[in-house]
Amino acid sequence: MSELIQRLRDGLPGSAVLTDPDVTGSYARDQADFCEAGTPAVVVLPRTVEEVQHVMRTATALRVPVVPQGARTGLSGAANASDGCIVLSLIRMDKILEISPADRIAVVEPGVVNATLSRAVGEHGLHYPPDPSSWEQCTIGGNIGTAAGGLCCVKYGVTAEYVLGLDVVLADGRLMSTGRRTAKGVAGYDLTRLFTGSEGSLGIVVRAVLALKPQPPGQLALAAEFPSAAAAGEAVSRIMESGHVPSLLELMDRTTLRAVNALNDMGLPESTEALLLAAFDTDDPGADLAAVGALCEAAGASQVVPAETKAESELLLQARRSVHWALEALPGTTMIDDVCVPRTKLAEMLEGTAAISEKYGLTIGVCAHAGDGNTHPTVCFDPDDEDETRRAREAFDAIMALGLELGGTITGEHGVGVLKKEWLARELGPVGLELQRRIKEVFDPLGLLNPGKLF
Template sequence: MIMSRIEAPRDDVTGTLVDRLLTGLPSEAVLTDPDVTVSYANDMASFCEAGTPAVVVLPRTVEQVQHVMRTATALRVPVVPQGARTGLSGAANASDGCIVLSLVKMDRILEISPVDRIAVVEPGVVNATLSRAVNEHGLYYPPDPSSWEMCTIGGNIGTASGGLCCVKYGVTAEYVLGLDVVLADGRLMSTGRRTAKGVAGYDLTRLLVGSEGSLGIVVRAVLALKPQPPQQLVLAAEFGSARAACDAVCRIMEGGHVPSLLELMDRTTVKAVNALAHMGLPESTEALLLAAFDTHDPAADLAAVGALCEAAGATQVVPAEDAAESELLLQARRLSLTALEAVKGTTMIDDVCVPRSRLGDMLDGIERVAEKYSLTIGVCAHAGDGNTHPTVCFDATDPDESRRARESFDEIMALGLELGGTITGEHGVGVLKKEWLAREIGPVGVEMQRAVKAAFDPLGILNPGKVF
């Protein structure tokens, strides 16, 4: 890598930047070969511009991150923090001439405490790796995005990720107790605590969760854990319409049930999953609802929910017989976005969350949008939260279809706001939804959020062009 750095043409600015970085980083942590750095230019979002980074750095220590930020501040160079780049909003996309700060090498689990029920981790720890590690101690880290086998805890914190279990256990923000954060000028700040409760000062920890790398670089996190629950069992209910499935969701929640998972897949998604993985899901259904319980008597809970599904018009209700069958159904749900991408080759994945009571209106509206623009739009949803993922499938080589895809995406976001919802439940704003954030929070909200940004990052070098 040293040879490629020397041979690569350098302008004076880039050369000075690289030389300064190398005074505090090993040569293998500083990547300048354009054929390599281009692979760090963007995350998994469509229709999001990405620039060309000047350099990619892969630090392994807090001190190295501090050195990067001090260098960036001294030279006024923008810094784009990255995890595994599984994001869906363009928040990790490079800007021209930036330092891409990839944190994937900071991947140590520093502590697991069964007594305090916490884990202390570096940002590059993969979600699934942490989950399996705490399971060995009889503990449970609930947030589980669909990309949990790849996504990192730092990325989860940056976008305030959710997952399949949010209906019962909540989202990432509810599990981040404290953070160590390197600020734009290289200073190290600690926020929060490792105690079960604490209200000392402003809650800067919650402020940083979901800030998409625009306020500071998370280098350590204290995460809350729960006792590992019993093995969950899953029920699958088929419906003749998405509206009926949404009615069942409302009945389940109104009835006081607390499922560990309540997920919806529409007809388009079911067919796509079958085409990709040959899972034998029922393609005659208009909507498939998956409900799970991890209680001490899940069969009784599933029976009660099954009755509510039948009352809402389910054409068939099938409880899983064991954990293996349950896991197969969950795997089908986790494959949804990958399967939809295979339909046309490219997808735009929306992330609109509405009140549960308006979920049926949201799905009906999405169907109208698909018809209006003559597009395939599949919907999978964290139905128990009202969080929908309408996924527009299109051919990126077809300019007209690409235009219609973008217009349909915007129309779906507008629909979500009309129904009292939000433009993003868990994927973040990034580049993709900057204009829509201003519509949702209003001019005063934008003014106050920009003031917060200026307090943390007065030079505007942290992830510029994102969120606002």
């Protein structure tokens, strides 16, 4: 251990190498409560590419595992430490290196916070669309690692669609570049897409070239109340089938609404079974909202309330962004699922989750990026109650099984991490799993990068 610390300090400032157990312990896990985490040997906080290379060369020489981290806002345990590892925190690499309005790109380091980038490019009349609920805390590197989504994915897509190129430090310390900064490019295998969503298991992203969009007009939203989550799901199908392209289409069930009200005192309607939020950032959002409101009423909405101002619309968005913290504030702890199904199966997914909640006698709050079928059932339980914990795990697994049965996937944007390793194997099948493991061996033959995640 002393050799590891000394070698790290040979190429890093003293303040970048943390060894106090009380401090390093605070870097042990992300926000996934139900995932195991080990005890790191050391935490390093580099500021330069060369310092990251030094860390990886040291790790390779001494055969020490490395766990890359961003802001640790993840929900699958992908950033959790393993025993004796080097935690490589990239939060100090937080520079926006370039914003090019003509090329519509930004070049950033991995520690740049999503909201910081969004505001910076906004000053140039540009827009970086991926917006996870944790956008005020999460980093671009973490977003790339998990291929994060967000509230506006229904219109603008997910992180992977905006990553044009990467600089990556490999397990042995070599630096490689992938992708491009041009609008088009098909030279060779698409390694940029391979790294995006790899959860730090193939290399360390130290720079990213990101595509930008023109800044859209401010959006207006509406809230539609439904007597059941299934009716809200039916409204979603009607909206998408009719050809509308909302900038946001989000769903919250009754349990979630009550939790958000308890946390923020926002006055959301607790008597309804489901609340659907729809927003448009078009030239005439009022007309779009009127049309969507009529579709909601046809699907059984009991009330449709359009926001009259952008400020009112933003309040609705803030309510949706606060869901994770609102459910976490309930007694006990939570397991957050991330099952994505075809839009046409959304109502079945919601009905099935309600049945699972009743079967296992547990509170399960559901919110969803309804426009792309990405549901987030959150299982609430008492971790000190052995029987309740067992039922929570079984309910969680039942929800994932339901998602696969409906033609979906076990994760739409949170990643696999520790939480869903067994389910990844089921979704990929034996051939797919074998090939993915072999790809990892090419980039990380010693198995040092984020061990115990994904497979």
